[in-house]
Amino acid sequence: MIDKHSAETGPYPHLAFVVARPLVSSFFLLLQQGVMLRSRVGCSVEAFLRQELKASPGTIEKIQSIVLDGKPVDDIGTAVLHNGSALALSAAMPGLVGATLRRGGAYSSFRSAITYHEPGTACMPGEGWVRIKIFNLLMAELGPDLLRKGVLLRSADLLGFLAGRAREFQQGCSVTLNSRSIDVGMLDGNAGLGKADQVFLSVSSGPAAA
Amino acid sequence: MDKILRIDVGAEGGPKATAVPVGEYAGLGGRALTSAIVLKEVPPLCHPLGGENKLVIAPGLLSGTAGAQTGRISVGCKSPLTGGIKESNSGGQPSQVLAKLGYGAIVLEGRPKGDDLYKIFINKDGVKITKDNSLKMLPNYDVVEKMKKEYGDKICCISIGPAGEMKMGAATIAFTDMELRPTRHAGRGGVGAVMGSKNIKVIVLDATGMPVRAPKDPDKFQDANKRFVDGLKKHPVTGQGLPAYGTNILTNILNEVGGYPTYNFRQGRFDGAAKISGETQADTETKRGANPTHGCHRGCVIQCSGTYNDKDGHYLTKQPEYETVWAHGGNCGISDLDKIAMMDFLDDNYGIDTIEMGATIAVAMEAGLAPFGDADAAIKMIHEVGKGTDRGRILGNGAGMTGKAFGVERVPVVKNQAMPAYDPRAVQGIGVTYATSPMGADHTAGYAVTANVLKVGGDVNALKPEGQVELSRNLQIATAAIDSTGMCLFIAFAVLDQPDTFQALLDMLNSFYGLNLTGDSVTELGKKILKMERDFNTRAGFTPQHDRLPSYFKTEKFAPHNVTFAVKDEELDKVFNW
Ligand code: SF4
Numbered sequence: 001m002i003d004k005h006s007a008e009t010g011p012y013p014h015l016a017f018v019v020a021r022p023l024v025s026s027f028f029l030l031l032q033q034g035v036m037l038r039s040r041v042g043c044s045v046e047a048f049l050r051q052e053l054k055a056s057p058g059t060i061e062k063i064q065s066i067v068l069d070g071k072p073v074d075d076i077g078t079a080v081l082h083n084g085s086a087l088a089l090s091a092a093m094p095g096l097v098g099a100t101l102r103r104g105g106a107y108s109s110f111r112s113a114i115t116y117h118e119p120g121t122a123c124m125p126g127e128g129w130v131r132i133k134i135f136n137l138l139m140a141e142l143g144p145d146l147l148r149k150g151v152l153l154r155s156a157d158l159l160g161f162l163a164g165r166a167r168e169f170q171q172g173c174s175v176t177l178n179s180r181s182i183d184v185g186m187l188d189g190n191a192g193l194g195k196a197d198q199v200f201l202s203v204s205s206g207p208a209a210a
Numbered sequence: 211m212d213k214i215l216r217i218d219v220g221a222e223g224g225p226k227a228t229a230v231p232v233g234e235y236a237g238l239g240g241r242a243l244t245s246a247i248v249l250k251e252v253p254p255l256c257h258p259l260g261g262e263n264k265l266v267i268a269p270g271l272l273s274g275t276a277g278a279q280t281g282r283i284s285v286g287c288k289s290p291l292t293g294g295i296k297e298s299n300s301g302g303q304p305s306q307v308l309a310k311l312g313y314g315a316i317v318l319e320g321r322p323k324g325d326d327l328y329k330i331f332i333n334k335d336g337v338k339i340t341k342d343n344s345l346k347m348l349p350n351y352d353v354v355e356k357m358k359k360e361y362g363d364k365i366c367c368i369s370i371g372p373a374g375e376m377k378m379g380a381a382t383i384a385f386t387d388m389e390l391r392p393t394r395h396a397g398r399g400g401v402g403a404v405m406g407s408k409n410i411k412v413i414v415l416d417a418t419g420m421p422v423r424a425p426k427d428p429d430k431f432q433d434a435n436k437r438f439v440d441g442l443k444k445h446p447v448t449g450q451g452l453p454a455y456g457t458n459i460l461t462n463i464l465n466e467v468g469g470y471p472t473y474n475f476r477q478g479r480f481d482g483a484a485k486i487s488g489e490t491q492a493d494t495e496t497k498r499g500a501n502p503t504h505g506c507h508r509g510c511v512i513q514c515s516g517t518y519n520d521k522d523g524h525y526l527t528k529q530p531e532y533e534t535v536w537a538h539g540g541n542c543g544i545s546d547l548d549k550i551a552m553m554d555f556l557d558d559n560y561g562i563d564t565i566e567m568g569a570t571i572a573v574a575m576e577a578g579l580a581p582f583g584d585a586d587a588a589i590k591m592i593h594e595v596g597k598g599t600d601r602g603r604i605l606g607n608g609a610g611m612t613g614k615a616f617g618v619e620r621v622p623v624v625k626n627q628a629m630p631a632y633d634p635r636a637v638q639g640i641g642v643t644y645a646t647s648p649m650g651a652d653h654t655a656g657y658a659v660t661a662n663v664l665k666v667g668g669d670v671n672a673l674k675p676e677g678q679v680e681l682s683r684n685l686q687i688a689t690a691a692i693d694s695t696g697m698c699l700f701i702a703f704a705v706l707d708q709p710d711t712f713q714a715l716l717d718m719l720n721s722f723y724g725l726n727l728t729g730d731s732v733t734e735l736g737k738k739i740l741k742m743e744r745d746f747n748t749r750a751g752f753t754p755q756h757d758r759l760p761s762y763f764k765t766e767k768f769a770p771h772n773v774t775f776a777v778k779d780e781e782l783d784k785v786f787n788w
Contacts, residue, residue, distance in 0.1 A: 029493055032462055033484045062446065067466045070770055088466040092446045094457060094514075094703050096653070096685065097632050097640060101463060109678055110639025113773045114467060135462045136489060137450055 012152060012200045013178055013193055020172030021205040027147055028139035030161055030201075034086070035151035037132050041083045042125035046076040048087070052130075059141050064092040065101045071116035074104045079116055083128030091137040150202035155193050158201060162187045211239070211269070211314040211423070215337065217330065219408045220261060220320030225328055227337040232314045237723075239271030241297040241693035242739050243315055244286025248295055249742045251319075254750035258290035258400075259377050259407040261321025267308070267368065267383075267413075268316075270696015274309025274423040277431070277718050278439045279698045281305045281507035283385060288750070289399035291379040291566070291608055292625040292650040295746040297693065298401050301506035301515075302385030302394035303366035305696055308332075310417040322409040327375075331361060333416040345411045347372045349559040349596065350384045350392035357414050363390060369412040371561025374402030376598050378606035379626075380566040381406065384558065387506050387515075393528040394506050397563040398652065399627060400608075426724035434717035438701075439511050441711030447703035452514040453503045457532035458488030460631075465540070468770045469636030472540045473582050474572035475622045475629070477769040478636055482545025486535050491518075494547060499523045512700055518551045527555035530564075533653070536631035537568020542575060543582035550585075553592055560596035562606065567592060569609040569628030577616035620766075625650035625756055634759060635768040635775050642682035642777055646757045646785040648743035679781050683788065687736035690743075694735060695719065737788065744786060754783050 017027075039052045045066060049055040055063070066073040067088040073079045081087065093101060100107040108115065129152070134142050166188040169175070175182050177192045186192055193199055214232055219225045238246055244266040256262035265287045272280040283305035289296035308316070311332060327346050331338045345353055350371045357367055366386045373381035381402030384392035396402075425431035442448040451459055461483055464470040468478035484490060492502040498519040505513045506528075516529030530538075530551055538544060538553040557564045571588045574580065580587030594602030604615045609628040613621030622629040627650025634641025644651040692699060697715070705712040716727055747756075763775040 029484075029489060032487060032489050064446075065463055067463070070466065070468050072467055088463070090463045091451055092703070093460055093463055094447050094452055094700065095460065096643075097464065097469070097637055098447070098460060098703070100637055100639065101467060107639060107681060110681065111467070111469070111637045113638055113776065114469070114636050114771045133462070133466065135487075136455055136459050137446070139489070 012198050013196050014150075014200045014202070015158070015191060015193070016176045017169075017201075017203040018174045018206045019169065019203060023169065023172060024144055024147065024203055024205050025140065026165070026168060027203050028143045030153065030157065031134040031139055031143055031146070033153075033157055034131050034133045035153045036129045037146070037151055038127065039130050040125065041081050041085070041128035041130065043081060044077055045073060045079045045081060045087065048081050048130070049076070053142055054145050055142060062091050062141065063089050063138060064103065065090040066103055068116050071114055072101050072103070072108075072111060073116045074108060076103065078118055080118060081130055083126075084131070086131040086133070088133040088135065089138050089142070090135040147201070147203040150200055152198055152200050155196050155199045158199055159191065159193070162191065164188065211274070211309055211312060213313060215313050215316045215332070217316065217318050217339070217410075218320045219318060219322045219328075219410065224326070224341060225330075225339045225410070227330070227339060229313075235314070239273070239314065239694050240268055240282065240284040240696050241286070241299065241690060242735060243268040243694070244284045244297050245295060245739055245742045245746075247315065247317060248286045248288065249746045252288050254288070254746050256288060258288045258293070258404060263288050263404055263407070265318040265401065265404045265408060266315055268314060269305040269309040271694060272718060272722060273305040273696035274307075275425065275431075275722060276422050276509070277435050277722075278442065278509050278511045279701050280696045281509060282693070282696045282698050283308070283396070284693060285383055285396040285401045287401055287404045289401070289650075290377065290403045291400040292627050294625060294650070294750055294752055295648055295743045296399035296401060297649065298396040298398045299693060300383070300385045300394045300396040301698060302387050303507050304368050304385045304415055306507060306509065307366050307415040307417040309423060309696075310420040311415065312420075316413065318405065318408040318410055320408075325409070327409055327411045329357070329411055330413045331416070332413065334419045342411070347375060350561055351559050353412050354386060354390060354392050357412060358390060361414055361416060364418050365414050365416045366390065367392065367412055367414055370402045370405045371559060372596050372598065373561045373606055374406035375411070376603070376606065377403040377406045378562070378595070378603070379403060379608045379611065380563045380570065380595075380606050382561045382563050384561055387528065388508060391528070393558055395558065395561070395563070397565065399650065402561050425722040427721040430721035431718060434714050434721055437714035438711060438718060441708050441714055442511055442701065442704045445704035445707060445711070448512045448700060452512050452700060455488035455492050456502065456514050456516055456529050458491050458530070458535050460532045461487040461535060461540075462489065464632065467636065469633050470536065470540055471622070471629075471631065471633040473543050474541060474576045474620055475633060478633055479770060480540040480543070480545070483540060485545040486539045486547050486550060488532070491529065491535070491547060495519065495529065500525070502529060504529070510698065512698070514700055518554075520548065526551050527558065530554040533631050534564040534568070537565050538571070538588065541568055541572045541631070542588055544585045544588060546585050549589065553589060556589065556592045556596065560592065562592065562595055565630050566608050566628045567595070569622060570605050570612045573609045573612045573618050573621055574605060574616065576620060577612070577618045579616065620762055621760065623651060624759060625752075627651050633768055635763060635773045636771060638775060638777055639678040639682060641759055641763070641775050642678050642782065642785065643686060645759050645782050646682065647686060648740065648747050678777060679785050683785050686740060686785075687733055689736070690739035691732045691736035694739065740786065757782050757785075
């Protein structure tokens with residue numbers, strides 16, 4: 001039964017993995033599908049990257065394509081995150097279209113029909129949920145911290161991801177559901193999530209699992 | 211590369227080969243050479259499958275050298291798909307090998323006397339042409355296996371599959387990779403059908419005993435090549451993104467911005483995108499013991515290619531490219547990577563263009579031949595093409611033909627060639643290139659070097675609407691020039707951002723040939739090529755009205771952004787005003 005509610009995880013079951021360091025990257029694929037993050041909103045994309053994702057200036061430089069609510073962003077200092085915003089982050093992409101999607105790039109006019117413009121509606125700073133997708137080379141840069149902090153995602157997405165991977169996690173991995181240990185074999189089934197639509201997932205590497 | 215091998219397929223007693231000096235074509239390579247020969251020697255109004263058409267296969271100017279990324283080969287002819295001039299290029303080993311053998315081009319010309327099928331073997335000792343009807347209707351992998359048994363494994367092959375023999379508009383010419391697999395294709399425009407019309411099944415090349423081509427100034431060439439390689443390695447796209455994920459790295463981001471054409475260009479997002487993304491593909495390949503980082507020819511330092519294994523860990527096909535995964539995946543509503551990989555293999559084996567075939571299947575699905583998302587039905591359609599059933603003959607002639615045969619209005623073609631994987635309503639600048647390229651809808655036509663590096667036509671104000679037209683023009687000019695060097699177009703990402711890498715490329719050309727080329731010379735070359743190609747098309751009957759997207763792109767709103775293609779016809783007509 002799911003009984004754990006906390007300020008950190010919200011009213012969602014919390015599945016926590018402690019895994020050997022190389023296994024953390026196995027979870028990166030989940031980040032491309034999109035996960036929800038409890039975060040500060042009403043702030044610029046740049047502030048979000050620095051403060052919430054703890055992205056260094058070097059990493060921000062690597063984030064060449066930023067898509068906010070489906071629209072490519074040119075200026076991360078002025079684009080503002082709202083409660084419920086969807087933010088996707090990618091490193092530099094190949095091809096003319098890859099170049100076209102770069103923030104502030106020479107070809108940005110090619111996609112002017114879909115470029116992000118701040119709607120101008122006031123957004124009060126506060127807390128909210130942001131849906132975040134992380135692609136390609138950025139998964140390894142931003143993934144470990146984000147997963148350690150924990151993200152909310154659809155149970156179906158997580159279970160689909162875990163299906164058939166129990167063997168992969170058999171060694172060097174311990175799993176708890178709402179702080180109670182569960183058998184890794186359960187990951188191939190429902191992982192004890194019952195009918196919960198969403199699940200709070202955290203993944204960290206630690207000596208216990210090494 | 212000072213001679214051209216002309217093969218008259220209509221000669222008495224069977225095809226006859228003659229090596230002639232390059233003569234007036236001296237100094238040209240790749241696309242510049244194929245387009246020059248086609249313009250001068252092919253009557254624009256001829257039937258593409260008739261005796262007057264010629265098939266020109268030309269390595270790039272730097273192919274066969276020790277330079278990195280120099281293994282691109284161009285194929286030119288009058289296209290059976292578009293009716294205009296065509297240059298379609300490919301990776302693989304043959305460009306390097308043909309150049310080492312000293313040939314600037316092979317030209318297949320004339321009309322065969324009968325139905326016999328021929329193979330051509332070329333090595334340092336000369337050319338041998340043999341009748342071999344046992345090759346009839348063999349798929350590409352089988353052809354290569356047979357050639358390996360006959361000529362050993364030091365060879366590389368240029369071949370057609372059944373689609374080429376059946377002279378289909380979507381037929382490709384296959385070029386073998388480093389593992390001697392027919393995985394690289396001159397895919398677009400039906401060039402395989404022209405090779406089929408000449409009754410040539412396979413050209414086998416063996417450069418054993420031939421040295422690497424020597425530069426005029428070896429020290430300078432070595433230095434320039436080193437700077438060029440360093441530039442490629444330090445750039446995040448060519449040094450990291452492409453090696454790790456291949457071109458399919460684009461799926462997620464295109465889908466996210468709503469520019470990923472799905473369900474036959476009906477909408478810009480696909481729910482199954484994450485299942486077929488480059489990230490998922492690379493993960494699957496690694497888990498199954500395949501290799502996500504691999505070159506398609508020796509000398510490639512970017513290595514955007516890879517191999518794809520089936521569930522049991524056996525080789526299934528090369529790593530499918532972004533365009534293929536889109537064409538057979540999202541555009542048909544299919545999100546099963548294994549089935550998409552199977553389609554990639556079948557396309558390669560039968561010798562069919564993956565972009566044209568995927569677009570065709572989506573049109574067929576729109577016509578109701580199968581529901582969107584039905585991967586097994588899609589696979590069956592490809593088999594029908596390969597076997598030449600009545601329906602397969604229609605499908606194998608592309609999206610335009612299929613739309614006509616089954617009464618579909620939404621057919622995403624320009625000059626009868628299917629559009630690739632970027633919707634021109636979301637990314638309107640690429641729509642300008644689709645509309646105006648002499649090649650038909652082609653994403654690589656305006657792909658290469660930034661205006662800021664080349665300063666083609668002066669500085670461009672990209673924020674003005676007409677900036678899109680100017681940028682498209684400049685990109686088309688630069689691409690035409692790069693296509694002549696034999697360089698893989700993926701160098702563009704590093705050259706685009708790093709002027710010193712572009713300079714290194716110029717220095718490679720200059721030190722190899724003893725020239726003094728500048729950015730301006732490259733611009734002039736690109737303009738010259740485009741002028742030749744447009745000249746051919748005009749004389750073949752093309753008018754400004756052919757430089758248009760299908761009208762539904764102007765009226766049908768494209769979700770999620772609900773945009774239509776808004777670049778005016780008058781603007782499109784200005785693309786080639788320079
Ligand atoms: S980058 Fe890719 S296409 Fe270009 S030569 Fe290398 S493997 Fe071939």
